[in-house]
Amino acid sequence: MSLIEGLIIKTQNYQENSKIVWILTAFDYTSYLMRGSANPKSHNYAYSNELTKIRFQTSDRLQKGFPILTSGEVVQNFSATKTNIDKMRMVIVILDMINQLANHIDDKQTLFSFCNQILDLINNSFHPLYLQIFRLKLLYLLGVGPIFSKCVNCGTSIKQGTFDLNNGGMVCVHCQNQTLTFFDPDVIEVIKFLYLTKLVFLSPPVLNQIPNYLLEISQFLDHYYEHFLGFNSRAEAILKKL
Structure with missing residues (x-):
């Protein structure tokens, strides 16, 4: 065998x-x-x-x-991760999310490859955004990824607009009065970049050039996971209290 x-x-x-x-x-x-x-x-x-x-x-x-x-x-x-407290805090949340959400994802092959990639990245290097990148890209595999290419209300293709958090995507200028929950456009541009860029290209030198919106991205994803999946990481909630 x-x-x-x-x-x-x-x-x-x-x-x-x-x-x-x-x-x-x-x-x-x-x-x-x-x-x-x-x-x-x-x-x-x-x-x-x-x-x-x-x-x-x-x-x-x-x-x-x-x-x-x-x-x-x-x-x-993953010895470099296990001996580094900052890396372990990040990975504890990732493992908790995999444990709770893996069986809601049909494409196990892509999930397995993605998890290997992110764990290798954290083990071999480090950047505070890696956890948020994992959370963001996991949304695609869960089938609820944010929509950046078209208006979520009318379907019109757009390159720029406002992001409506409760509807999970961009909104064109004609539909903005129909939406309720907007998000900072500068933060959305960074989220869009992280979501659409392949993981292999998101090295620490590249991420260091991005404006520091770590807290805002984390809050965005907290709301997104709660709204679309009713999910909160138990491990992350505990670590935030420490």
């Missing part, structure tokens, strides 16, 4: 020495039983921890309703 590559997103101790691990792959987001993996002396302890990319095999048998992960190997342990 060939090995499957996946990202361990969440773990939970199970019974005396085992764990349930939630793994995102290019095919699904599924929980597996890893017997004995809670014991640091176990051979599979190293590939049973959160924020670890592994290759693994599973058994066809189920135990207590869980498929059994029988063997594996570490591909990437």
Whole structure:
């Protein structure tokens, strides 16, 4: 049987020495039983921890309703992230969002690739905007991405206009009196750039040239996720209180 590559997103101790691990792959987001993996002396302890990319095999048998992960190997342990508190604060929120939202996304292959990209970026470099970039681009995979190319009211193609937050997109000059919740156009220009630019081109030197609207972008996304998905990250809410 060939090995499957996946990202361990969440773990939970199970019974005396085992764990349930939630793994995102290019095919699904599924929980597996890893017997004995809670014991640091176990051979599979190293590939049973959160924020670890592994290759693994599973058994066809189920135990207590869980498929059994029988063997594996570490591909990437993201050590630079795990030893940096600022990176970890960011990644904790990302893992929480993946855990809560992954099964609302049909295109697991793109989700898996995107998660690998953003986690590698954070591990190899750092910029405070990376979390907001993840949140912003995830909206596309969730099917509720903001609309910048046309008026959300009349459908007219536009290059400039006002962003109506409650309707999730740009509004032309003829429809502006029909909208209620506008957002700062300078901030929207930055959000549009981050949303439409491929992740590979959003390096720290590029992001450092962008006006510092980190707080405004975060507030925009808080409202957007709440309005369109009824979603608030539990991990982010806790970290904001610390």
